[in-house]
Amino acid sequence: MNKFIRVNMTTLKVTTEEVPAKYAGLGGRALTSNFVADEVKPTCHALGKNNKIIFAPGLLSGTSAPNSGRLSVGAKSPLTGTIKESNTGGSFSQKMAKMGIKAFVIEGMPTDDKFYVIKIDMNGVTVEEAPTEILGGCGNYEAIRILSEKYGEKVGIGVAGPAGENRLPSANISFKDPEGNIRSAGRGGLGAVLGSKKVKAIVIDDTGAERVSIADPEKFKAASKVFAKAILDHPVSGQGLAAYGTTVLVNILNEAGGLPANNFTAGRIDHNDNISGETLNATITERGGDGKVSHGCHAGCIMRCSQWYPDKNGKYITSGFEYETIWGLGADAGIQNLDDIAYCDREMDDIGIDSIETAVAIAAAMEGGLIPWGDGKAALEAIKEIRKPTPLGRIIGSGTAVVGKTCGLYRTPVVKDQAIPAYDPRSVKGIGLTYATSTMGADHTAGYCISGNILKIGADIDPLKKDGQIEYSRAMQIGTAAVDSTGMCLFVYFGVADNPGGYQALIDMINAQYGINLTSEDVDKLGESVLKVERAFNKAAGFTNAHDRLPEFFEYEPCPPHNAVWDFTPEEIDEVYAFENEEATNC
């Protein structure tokens, strides 16, 4: 992988260069975050001409390594104002890697009002005017179908939906999956950045691309086999995720009292079995038709946590029907009917809006009196307004923080203006530290402390106590920053957390591919370095430790059933990132 492509949307000029030496050993999040830190003015407006957006496959993407097809997208976030890396499945990452493209950057912005499609193939890059039928409210399912018809069924596609065209702060970038359905680089509003640059879609055609070169194919094959076995042997990554999807978490979080309900006023619901993974599995199985209990979001996925959820007649409604979305609408907004939630999920995918941010925003809008509590039909109608967008659509599409302000709420569950997802920080304290301190705003995937707090994978820490949580959140954030740089799905963690051989095999694959000798310490250092770069960007953008805090209500509103409150002191929270100044001390 040695091509570094830039498209300047001010001049519509394309430059293809050799990858700069400083980025040669980087991939995924390590590359996107270093690039954004190097080239994007931290104080710029995220929707202005000085922001840049970068797409980068992970270090192992495009190889035969299982689950290595994740793509990182980076920019300054219009939602949080921080640096952002949002990653996704689909086929885009693998195609980029096979074509030898290390990174693809879009910079500048046109002065006219036209939207464009950027087409990447083995002959180069072209910038064309977008077909009018995919603009102005056309849903992503239809846009992907039209673009696939025009450019070829097998092309990869990344598209800004109606939400992105309208530059809404929670717009995502939707990516075509292997069957032409949708995966999303969901969080942080990167679809709005794409929309601001008047890029409706990026199409990638890898026809004629060669295989990714591997320095030591035999060593790679052997390591890949060990790694695959580690994933498949673990009951969660090998069987559980495929059977129940990620929404298997509804019942465990509900039992543990950490399932935020009714805009974070309780930690448990009574209708949990309406929206649980067990029910999802049973419903899909019973309805048959297009329904699939398990499905992979990219070629080479062996965990298959996704699914196709059908209606009562067996017709496809949505796929990638995730726990956080189901929680947000089902528990936080109190919608008791899984079909209602599925139609909302489809609509959010079709509009191209983050289904976590929007679900939490819907719950806040219910508390604010804009939508009746628990009303799935009314929630769907409100989401549809984002497509147009009406003023209400714009408010909800601007995310939870804006809804909270608009409605005069103090109980607005966000950190750095990004919605807090599906795990209550009062009753699962480790994840609260990740929400508070992550460089991304509130983000469970930035350091998934649920694992050791609730699931007892990789660690065993009391979720209701502070003991051990600071070190744990720090270690999980560092490890995640490293994994996000490999192109690996984060869920590989379940397979390797308690299996040192599996983790070593992951490192061995990277070493075999590039002919290098990384150790696990080097991988930790990579993770730390990524976080330091991201923190430095955020500081330069105006963020201080005072922004690394949870909303105040968590401190004084006990969360039933355990009636836990958030009780980490500011000083304790700041210890999570104590390592960021270590290098300076050593010098």
Next chain:
Amino acid sequence: MVQVKVKLFATFRTNREKEMMMDLTQGSTPKDVIEHLNIPAEEVAIILINGIHQKLDTPLKDDDTLALFPPVGGG
């Protein structure tokens, strides 16, 4: 005697009721419950009593809710 509500999840529901009341002798533990339900101990990953993580040998009290999970994960 103590009366305990037992809740089963994921694969533990196969061929079993998902929720049941059980009358147990004083001093009974989750280990006794899973033996009674023919669930192999090594398959139990998470034991919650009244929403708190506990061990196989934690004594159960009257009115307790015991939730049993195989390994689960997501995110």
